[in-house]
Amino acid sequence: EVQLLESGGTLVQPAGSLRLSCAASGFIFRNYAMNWVRQAPGKGLEWVSAITDSGGRTYYADYAKGRVTISRDNSKNTLYMQMDSLRVEDTALYYCARVISGRYDHWGQGTLVTVSS
Amino acid sequence: DIQMTQSPSSLSASVGDRVTITCRASQSIGSNLNWYQQKSGKAPKLLIYTASSLHSEVPSRFSGSGSGTDFTLTISSLQPEDFATYSCQQGYSSPYTFGQGTKLEIK
Numbered sequence: 001e002v003q004l005l006e007s008g009g010t011l012v013q014p015a016g017s018l019r020l021s022c023a024a025s026g027f028i029f030r031n032y033a034m035n036w037v038r039q040a041p042g043k044g045l046e047w048v049s050a051i052t053d054s055g056g057r058t059y060y061a062d063y064a065k066g067r068v069t070i071s072r073d074n075s076k077n078t079l080y081m082q083m084d085s086l087r088v089e090d091t092a093l094y095y096c097a098r099v100i101s102g103r104y105d106h107w108g109q110g111t112l113v114t115v116s117s
Numbered sequence: 118d119i120q121m122t123q124s125p126s127s128l129s130a131s132v133g134d135r136v137t138i139t140c141r142a143s144q145s146i147g148s149n150l151n152w153y154q155q156k157s158g159k160a161p162k163l164l165i166y167t168a169s170s171l172h173s174e175v176p177s178r179f180s181g182s183g184s185g186t187d188f189t190l191t192i193s194s195l196q197p198e199d200f201a202t203y204s205c206q207q208g209y210s211s212p213y214t215f216g217q218g219t220k221l222e223i224k
Contacts (some may be wrong), residue, residue: 101208
């Protein structure tokens with residue numbers, strides 16, 4: 001069974017930093033691209049960042065460029081997202097999701113990031 | 118970026134009703150359109166991919182159609198467990214953008 005388990009979300013002050021993790025199991029992690037998708041309270045889904053299966057290429061939403069770094073450790077079956085210079089508007093539930101042919105076929109349960117003073 | 122627009126934003130219906138939700142892309146995306154169901158407090162689940170293919174274990178009362186810029190999700194006979202928010206997503210080009218969601222509520 002495919003499982004994705006996010007962690008690392010917490011309350012952080014504006015301008016602070018945070019690292020989210022997503023532990024994968026039940027599939028060959030190194031064979032799949034992975035993404036982070038977020039959902040602000042009461043809002044729709046919004047793509048944040050993506051990484052190829054090997055980790056060789058990364059992609060970011062415009063609002064995340066320069067503040068977010070996606071990475072992965074295929075030996076540990078884990079996806080990461082380092083978030084710096086956090087803003088109040090970054091408050092959201094952050095999901096990791098497995099990508100295949102342009103669709104998100106498996107999602108984690110999400111980890112909540114709250115940016116507030 | 119490709120913009121995805123869903124209509125309606127919310128919808129009230131009864132058990133047994135036939136329901137249709139529409140998704141429009143700002144440019145042609147071929148058949149690269151996916152639908153997700155999200156229940157309150159839960160992660161999204163893939164329902165339909167490439168416009169009309171049902172994901173594993175999705176009931177046959179769900180169907181999708183369309184190509185190019187206009188797509189629909191149809192639930193043929195609403196069941197109590199179908200009341201949720203439905204979102205479309207284009208998988209044609211990065212960034213993979215989502216519609217704003219359609220909240221399906223019990224009438």
